[in-house]
Amino acid sequence: MLSKSLIRRLDLITLQLFVAVYEEGTLTRAAARESIAVSAASKRLVDLEKMLGLTLFVRQAKGMSLTAAGETLLHHGRQMLFNVQKMGLELGEHSHGVRGYVRMLANLSAIIQFLPEDLRDFTALHPQLKTDLEERPSTGVVQGVLDGVADLGICSSDTDTKGLFSVTYRRDNLMVLMPMDHPLADREGLSFSETLGCDYVGLHVASSINMRTHAAAREAGKMLHLRIHVPGFDAMCRMVQAHMGIGILPQKAYELFGRSLGLQAVPLTDEWAVRRLVLVVRDEAALSPVSRLLFEYLHASEGAV
Incomplete structure (x- = not known):
């Protein structure tokens, strides 16, 4: 069977080369990145395709693209x-007394507003557990968890x-950020449509x-008149x-960064301005004991100020 053949014959160097060819677009650049001769790299790919009995790349004049x-x-x-x-990271951490390792992805709003204190308190409770946190946009968080890049993620609830x-x-809660002398700065609330005549600074x-x-x-x-990202x-x-x-920014982000700069923030009154941030995992039942500890701790923080 092919599955048994893969276990015996698929090596990690070839697999890493395969990924590099996709990411670099050409065999030459991939071979240089992996510090291997182009002829040797080509032979590895050909042997891989022969072993699988499948064509993995479409060879084109300007590069290589993946087949299905x-x-x-x-x-x-x-x-x-x-x-x-x-596995290498976690095994290395054990030599320093670490008992477990969690990889986590989160969007900017979660990292700025809530995770610093939450992870600090979690680490205080479990000092021998280590968390590796990476910031990605919400769509990237979802894709990273799907791809197995992370054990759990945090993204906006309106993300697929x-x-x-x-x-x-x-x-x-999202707010409209503006200078104190802006014509809308004295309002107690604003609908988003009322602001659309203004220039915007966007994320x-x-x-x-x-x-x-x-x-x-x-x-x-x-x-939306966007002047700059x-x-x-x-x-x-x-x-x-x-x-x-x-x-447009969350209330806590304004309190952290905007207030000290003398800026004003007026609450958005639109329904979508009250957001949920959600924890996402591939399979709750399949979480490791360490990942489950963090998942349950963060979920229990719902409603905290």
């Missing part, structure tokens, strides 16, 4: 390589979670806030302070 079989191998191969790397198991983590294009505000503008039949809430506050436009 190649896409399947890419999905599983990345997960295998990640698991090997994770693609069948992942999800529970509520926290809630936040990076993949952020859930950026996508939601563009969708809301389309629903209102108006244009910025990578985070601190950069947004500085650009708003410089009168580059107004912005």
Whole structure:
């Protein structure tokens, strides 16, 4: 059977080369990245295809693209390589007294507003457990958990979670950020449509806030006048302070970054401005004991201030 043949014959170096060819687009660049001769790299790929009895790449004049079989191998191969790397990290940590290791992905809102204190308190309760946290946009969080890059993730609830198991983590409220002398600064609340005549400072294009505000503008039949994209809430506050436009950010992010810069934030009254952040995992029952500890701790924080 092919599965038994794979166990005996598939080596990690070839698998890593296969992934590199996909990511680099050409065999030459992939071979250079993996420090292997092009002829040797080519032979490894040919042998891999012969062993599988499948064509993995379409060879083109300007590079190589995956076949459907190649896409399947890419999905599983990345997960295998990640698991090997994770195994090495976790085994190395044991020599320093660490008893467990959790890989986690989260969006910017969760990292800025809630996770610093939550992870601090969790670590105080479980000092021999280690958490590896990486920031990604909500869609990237979902894909990373699906691909096995992380044990659990936190994303906005309006993201397509693609069948992942999800529970509520926290809630936040979006606000309109502006200079104190802005004509709307004395309002107690604003609907998003009322702001669409203003220039905007937006978060990076993949952020859930950026996508939601563009969708809301389309629903209102108006244009979102976006002057600039910025990578985070601190950069947004500085650009708003410089009168580059107004912005949308969570209340706690304003309290952390905007208030000290002399900016004003007015609550959005739209229903979508009250958001849920959700914990996502592939299979709750399949979580490791360490991942389950963190999952249950973060889920229990729902409703905390």
